[in-house]
Amino acid sequence: MNNIFTNAMARNTIYGSVLVILLFFVLTFGTVRTLPERVHHENITPQVVLGKAVWEQNHCVGCHTLLGEGSYYAPELGNVYQRIKHQTNETHAGPFIKAWIEIMPTDAPMRRQMPNFNLSKTELNALLAFLKWFSEINAANWPPNIEG
Amino acid sequence: MLYSSQAVAKPYFIAAIALFVGQILFGLIIGLQYVVGDFLFPILPFNVARMVHTHLLIVWLLLGFMGAAYFIVPEEADKELHSPKLAILLFWVFLIMVVLTLLGYLLVSYATLANLTGNRFWPTMGREYLEQPTISKLVLLIVAIGFVYNIGMTIFQGRKTVINLVLLTGLIGLAVLFLFAFYNPDNVVLGKYYRWWTIHLWFECVWLLIMAALLAFVLMKITGVARELIDKWLYVITAAVLMTGILGTGHHYYWIGTPEYWQWWGSIFSAIEPIPFFVLTVFAFTMVNIRCCEHPNKAATLWALGTAVVAFLGAGVLGFLQALAPINYYTHGTQITSAHAHLAFFGAYAMVVLTMISYAMPMLRGRAAANSHRSQVLEKWSFWLMTVSMTFIALLITTAGTLQVYWQRFVAEPLPFMAVQEKLVVFYWMREVAGLIFLIGLVVYVISFFVGGEDKGETSAGVN
Structure with missing residues (x-):
């Protein structure tokens, strides 16, 4: 075996990765170019940006997922706006989500608890705007159904 | 030393x-x-x-x-x-x-x-x-x-040496890729995209190079196999890691708002991602089989073989199980993901660090090449307690995840997230018990450091 497959040949196999890296860059270029359309970049308002900051600075991803990424302790929130709208209607979805966040925690014994984050009205509205914008992202038809 | x-x-x-x-x-x-x-x-x-x-x-x-x-x-x-x-x-x-x-x-x-x-x-x-x-x-x-x-x-x-250069490549990669952790644009999807350049390319690419180099070093020391042969395996593993792991990043880009073509590229390269883990396993067993001396540190040998096997099961097998886009459509962001993460992290990284500690620590503490027999017996007990309980944790939450996928995403009338979670309680309790056994294993591991006795001496190893 030593004569057939030498150390130099083994080392040269590493150069194959150059092709892979090039392909990765090409696919990245394609992704970055199409993202503005897929995420409706024009809808990222200052309010949505503030909502994103509220989302991050309260560590929502420590319990929830956002398009499947995060923790698996609490429901998916990438489509939460659509889900609540599905359960209520267009006018009630927003107020419902805000009220839900405000009445936490439930303090029901043995149940998983969500802390109260003491969000201001501005922050609540911004968070809602963020979730609404996010629910309209083209995510290749994921999640499989409204339950997330 | x-x-x-x-x-x-x-x-x-x-x-x-x-x-x-x-x-x-x-x-x-x-x-x-x-x-x-x-x-x-x-x-x-x-x-x-x-x-x-x-x-x-x-x-x-x-x-x-x-x-x-x-x-x-x-x-x-x-x-x-x-x-x-x-x-x-x-x-x-x-x-x-x-x-x-x-x-x-x-x-x-x-x-x-x-x-x-x-x-x-x-x-x-x-x-x-x-x-x-x-x-x-x-x-x-x-x-x-x-x-x-x-x-x-x-x-x-x-x-x-090749070990040093592969290790250095991995470490430079670690530092450079961490730079993407500082990029957080307003477009959340773009942020998610580049977050994986740190997270995925750490865990499934450059950390693997580090892991392979650590394992190669320990295997060379405890088996006494010629450096040239170790180098050849390390080259092949490095090439396999880079050629599968880099585009394997694609399996994170199926459903986060990135283009659909990632479903193809991600699936193709994820399908071959188990290869480097398989080669690592074959490498570890082959080196131990053709060893030319009996190193007194049996515990380190056990960890070295264990890390290769459990990394293959956790990263290779459990990873593959959900990496193909049509399957991942259902499993994405469920307990199945968590199961994979647990066994892969433990097998590939926790265990390789423990391998290294097991090999190096006796010498760092001024002992001979290995701890006493009594200490090694305890360490080997800790190996089995931790490895078996972590395997159970992974299997239990894989089962929980499968049911979660079924009730929440697969059936005609899916149930809400929390309704499904309540049905899975028995699995979570069993996972907690397995976790307690893991803790016992870890306590035994720590105790093994405080067990004295006659040190094991030098061997003929060290020709490299």
Whole structure:
């Protein structure tokens, strides 16, 4: 075996990765170019940006997922706006989500608890705007159904 | 131990084990919170405990890698470490950063921590695995750069072995890819896209190079197999890791708003991602089979074989199980993902660091080539307790995840998330029991360090 497959040949196999890296860059270029359309970049308002900051600075991803990424302790929130709208209607979805966040925690014994984050009205509205914008992202038809 | 500067590895290893214990304790807390939802609430909400769990995971593994590199590189480069003083200084800087970050997580609310550390000026917080305040990330980056400089200079001025070069490549990759942790654009999808350049390319690419180099070093030392043969395997493993792992990133880009073509590229390259793990396993067993001497450190040999096997099962098999796009459509972001993460992290990284500690620690403590028989027996018990219980954890939450997928995503009338979670309680309880057994294994592991007895002497190994 030593004569057939030498150390130099083994080392040269590493150069194959150059092709892979090039392909990765090409696919990245394609992704970055199409993202503005897929995420409706024009809808990222200052309010949505503030909502994103509220989302991050309260560590929502420590319990929830956002398009499947995060923790698996609490429901998916990438489509939460659509889900609540599905359960209520267009006018009630927003107020419902805000009220839900405000009445936490439930303090029901043995149940998983969500802390109260003491969000201001501005922050609540911004968070809602963020979730609404996010629910309209083209995510290749994921999640499989409204339950997330 | 050939060089006195290798001794700087010792505090790194001790701190790594201490933080490992902390990680497991917090793992047990969040495991319990899965079934007793209000456990420790509101003092320690789930998100905080989980963040501590994953933060400790990453920092103890980083400490383990750094300690391992400080031990391996001088021996391989055939010279003293460039600057042992810098290594010790960076150790304390890193440890203080870790402890302050932990205190920040535990003592104030996350929003307060974000406020205190000026997250608004340079927002990088609040993303999975990247929860650390920006200032902590900067300290981590500085430590990584100083560490790579120290290691790089040692290799540059000394013998450039394949093990050293693969290790250095992995470590440079680690430092460079961490830069993406500082990029957090307003477009969340773009942020998610580049977050994986740190997270995925760490865990499934450059950390694997580090892991392969560590394993190759230990295998060479304990089997006495000729360096040329070890090098050849290491080349092939490196090539396999790079050619599968880089585009394997695509399996994170199926459903986060990125183009559909990733479903093809991600699936194709994920399908071949088990290959490097399989080669690693064959490598470890072949080297041990053709060993030319009997090293007295049987525990290290067990860890070396174990890390290859469990990495293959956790990363290769459980990873493959959900990496193809049509399957991942259902499994994405469920307990199945969590199962894979647990067994892969334990097998590939926790166990390789424990392999390295097992091999190096007796010498670092001024003992002979290996601990006493009694100490090794305990260490081997800890190996089996931890490995078997972690396998059970992975199997239990894979089963829970399968049911979760079925009820929440597969049936005609799907159930809400929390309704499904309530049906899975029995699996979460069993997972908690398995976690307790893991903790027992870890306690046995720690005790094994305090068991004396007659040390095992030198062997004919060391021709390399």
